[in-house]
Amino acid sequence: VIAPYPISAPVAEIASKVLSTELDKMCQRVQTCKAIKATLATWLREQKWCSEVFASDANFILFRCINSHQKKRIFDTLVDKNILIRDQSKQMQLENCLRISIGSEQEITQLKEALS
Numbered sequence: 255v256i257a258p259y260p261i262s263a264p265v266a267e268i269a270s271k272v273l274s275t276e277l278d279k280m281c282q283r284v285q286t287c288k289a290i291k292a293t294l295a296t297w298l299r300e301q302k303w304c305s306e307v308f309a310s311d312a313n314f315i316l317f318r319c320i321n322s323h324q325k326k327r328i329f330d331t332l333v334d335k336n337i338l339i340r341d342q343s344k345q346m347q348l349e350n351c352l353r354i355s356i357g358s359e360q361e362i363t364q365l366k367e368a369l370s
Contacts (some may be wrong), residue, residue, distance in 0.1 A: 287313055291356045297366060303328065305350075314355045317344060325350045328369060335368045337361075 262267075273280060283323065291313075297316050298304045307317040319325035325343065329352060332339045342351040 273364055277344065287356050290359055290362055291315060293360050294354070294365075301369070308351075314353050316348075316351055316353045319352065321352045322350055325352060326341075328352060334366065335364070337365055337368060 263327070268303060293309070295307045295315055298307050298315065303319055303324040305320045308316040308318075310316060319328060322343075325341070329339055329341055339354040342348040342353050350358050357365075
């Protein structure tokens with residue numbers, strides 16, 4: 255593997271061995287993550303403070319808040335609850351955008367409760 259992340263041969267060999275014996279388990283985890291992500295994306299679209307949820311194949315959701323006040327409120331609320339969130343507003347064309355990594359169903363429930 256070269257771009258974007260170089261991986262040394264020993265690490266690639268270890269990963270290959272693990273994936274060959276645990277492939278079914280990994281596939282199940284990927285499907286679970288996708289389902290949780292879809293549920294969270296739907297919930298975000300229903301929130302008055304969310305103006306856009308970006309399409310993505312990654313293990314996170316990027317969404318845009320309706321204004322900087324709402325973005326700051328959401329960010330501060332989640333930080334106060336020790337929920338990891340990243341402010342992407344300094345990136346080009348991502349004004350008022352936040353990024354949430356997809357966690358377990360329990361973690362996403364905690365996130366929703368914190369913002370409700």
